Amino acid sequence: MKIKSFVKRFFKKYHGFNFVCGLVICGIIFLAAFIAVFHTPYGSTEMNASLKFASPSFAHIFGCDNYGRDIFSRVLEGIRNTFFIALTTVFIGTFAGIVIGAGCGYYGGRLDHVLMRVNDALFAFPSVLLALVIISLLGPSSFNVTIALGIAFIPSFARIVRSEYKKQAALDYVQSAKLMGAGDLRIIFVHILPNILPVLMSSVMIGFNNAVLAEAGLSYLGIGVQPPNASLGRMLSEAQSYIFTAPWYALFPGLMIIIMVLGFSLLSEGISENS
Amino acid sequence: MEKEKLIEGKGITVRFTNYTDGKRSIKTVLEDLDIDIYKGEILGLAGESGSGKSTLAKALLGIVPLASGTIETKTKSPQMIFQDPYSSLNPAKKISWIMEEPLKLKTSLSRTERRDRVSSMLKEVGLSDEFMIRKPSELSGGQRQRICIGTALMQEPEFIIADEPVSALDVTVQAQVLDLMGRLQDEKGFTVLFISHDLRTMYNFCDRIMILKDGKIAETGIPSELYRNPKHPYTKKLLESAGIRKNETV
Numbered sequence: 001m002k003i004k005s006f007v008k009r010f011f012k013k014y015h016g017f018n019f020v021c022g023l024v025i026c027g028i029i030f031l032a033a034f035i036a037v038f039h040t041p042y043g044s045t046e047m048n049a050s051l052k053f054a055s056p057s058f059a060h061i062f063g064c065d066n067y068g069r070d071i072f073s074r075v076l077e078g079i080r081n082t083f084f085i086a087l088t089t090v091f092i093g094t095f096a097g098i099v100i101g102a103g104c105g106y107y108g109g110r111l112d113h114v115l116m117r118v119n120d121a122l123f124a125f126p127s128v129l130l131a132l133v134i135i136s137l138l139g140p141s142s143f144n145v146t147i148a149l150g151i152a153f154i155p156s157f158a159r160i161v162r163s164e165y166k167k168q169a170a171l172d173y174v175q176s177a178k179l180m181g182a183g184d185l186r187i188i189f190v191h192i193l194p195n196i197l198p199v200l201m202s203s204v205m206i207g208f209n210n211a212v213l214a215e216a217g218l219s220y221l222g223i224g225v226q227p228p229n230a231s232l233g234r235m236l237s238e239a240q241s242y243i244f245t246a247p248w249y250a251l252f253p254g255l256m257i258i259i260m261v262l263g264f265s266l267l268s269e270g271i272s273e274n275s
Numbered sequence: 276m277e278k279e280k281l282i283e284g285k286g287i288t289v290r291f292t293n294y295t296d297g298k299r300s301i302k303t304v305l306e307d308l309d310i311d312i313y314k315g316e317i318l319g320l321a322g323e324s325g326s327g328k329s330t331l332a333k334a335l336l337g338i339v340p341l342a343s344g345t346i347e348t349k350t351k352s353p354q355m356i357f358q359d360p361y362s363s364l365n366p367a368k369k370i371s372w373i374m375e376e377p378l379k380l381k382t383s384l385s386r387t388e389r390r391d392r393v394s395s396m397l398k399e400v401g402l403s404d405e406f407m408i409r410k411p412s413e414l415s416g417g418q419r420q421r422i423c424i425g426t427a428l429m430q431e432p433e434f435i436i437a438d439e440p441v442s443a444l445d446v447t448v449q450a451q452v453l454d455l456m457g458r459l460q461d462e463k464g465f466t467v468l469f470i471s472h473d474l475r476t477m478y479n480f481c482d483r484i485m486i487l488k489d490g491k492i493a494e495t496g497i498p499s500e501l502y503r504n505p506k507h508p509y510t511k512k513l514l515e516s517a518g519i520r521k522n523e524t525v
Contacts (some may be wrong), residue, residue, distance in 0.1 A: 171362040171363075172357040172358075172359060172362045172363035173362060173363050173364055173365045173366075175338075175355070175357070175363075176355065176357065176363055176423075176426070177365075177376070178338075179336070179352075179353070179354055179355055180376055180377040180380055180381075180426075180430065181352070181377070181380050181381060182376070182380055186380075191365055191368075194365075194367035194368070195365070195366060195367045197367075
């Protein structure tokens with residue numbers, strides 16, 4: 001009963017074509033990533049020479065690759081890897097972004113100036129380039145890619161959060177909370193944070209998209225997820241040599257990246273429409 | 276009978292520093308200003324925009340640093356009612372949450388006790404319990420201002436600064452909110468610094484009126500005296516522009 005009314009309230013608040021479509025697509029992707037943790041139809045690294053470049057069939061719905069591995073299983077695993085890397089990246093970026101942005105926007109002053117100029121300097125680099133620099137220092141692995149992308153995403157979040165906090169801190173309700181005797185931390189996280197959530201959520205979704213693309217790009221360059229583990233970007237880069245002999249090899253991973261990005265874009269659009 | 280002073284300010288000076296085009300300019304907003312606020316009175320503070328009314332209020336609350344002067348206060352938790360009821364309530368929270376917040380911070384009451392206090396306070400400001408689950412965006416300006424008054428009173432303050440609390444409301448609602456403030460002031464006996472530029476509402480509402488001009492006090496007095504025989508030319512001008520006093524020079 002309670003769940004039902006919650007669902008009802010949720011959809012009363014959030015509705016619209018973009019939001020529902022985005023939610024469905026993201027739900028399917030999340031489900032795929034979740035299932036891939038426990039089960040894939042075939043082993044993602046299981047090779048079979050007789051199935052080399054097998055075209056899509058009922059047994060292997062996405063076909064097989066140059067080692068005779070089932071592409072569907074590898075796509076599932078790729079979604080899982082990409083999804084978790086993007087999720088962790090966004091988490092690092094958002095968390096650090098909130099801490100830095102909230103501190104700068106709420107307190108202002110000299111520290112704000114210094115941190116924001118540093119932020120501007122980092123912002124001048126494209127985030128993928130910044131990630132490349134960090135990876136070249138740490139060495140390629142999926143863990144390092146996550147850290148590198150996470151750091152590369154901090155500036156954009158920090159800037160958004162800072163401007164929102166600056167706006168909110170000038171409002172009278174913050175003054176009134178101060179007079180009530182609320183501490184700064186309580187004001188920052190309990191009073192102000194809920195008011196910037198809609199903006200934050202929408203930029204988190206866009207950030208997630210950028211993280212998916214950045215991860216795919218880095219794996220494509222060969223510095224993300226290491227073989228034999230599957231990643232959508234790496235599969236694309238392997239598939240490009242066989243694009244004419246086995247077009248399905250490139251098609252399905254590419255399609256998955258598009259769908260993933262589309263889903264989160266729609267969700268972001270839907271959230272900003274509703275708020 | 277000498278009344279007890281609640282707040283005694285002497286020689287209050289506030290300066291703001293501006294940086295424009297790399298040049299430093301210092302603006303004196305309040306200059307050597309003395310203010311006494313007696314316990315239980317409603318003191319009106321009038322003056323044109325930019326005369327330093329809000330700055331004085333902030334100085335009394337300790338939000339703005341003083342360049343010189345002293346403020347002695349005997350009150351612990353001064354409260355403020357703001358001009359714009361649309362930004363003074365947290366838009367993301369429900370009314371019950373907003374009104375419970377001071378209790379959460381200052382007392383160790385249980386959840387149900389807090390709810391009871393909120394409920395009785397809502398009654399006192401003339402609203403029903405159903406407002407508890409609403410959000411500020413669902414309320415009208417007058418209702419919001421009532422909530423603000425209620426939230427301020429939750430902390431049982433001795434001193435409330437009302438910074439143009441009714442100027443954002445329409446005339447009929449203004450009267451209601453002022454009535455409410457007056458009634459609650461009678462019941463609870465807190466002291467009010469009522470900031471306004473509307474001399475007409477102040478006449479009935481305030482016990483004493485202070486006219487502020489360019490960061491200095493031009494004149495102080497009880498309304499009936501002040502309105503009948505203003506001594507300072509600026510007071511005369513204000514009364515004339517409010518339509519209370521006829522222009523003698525014409």
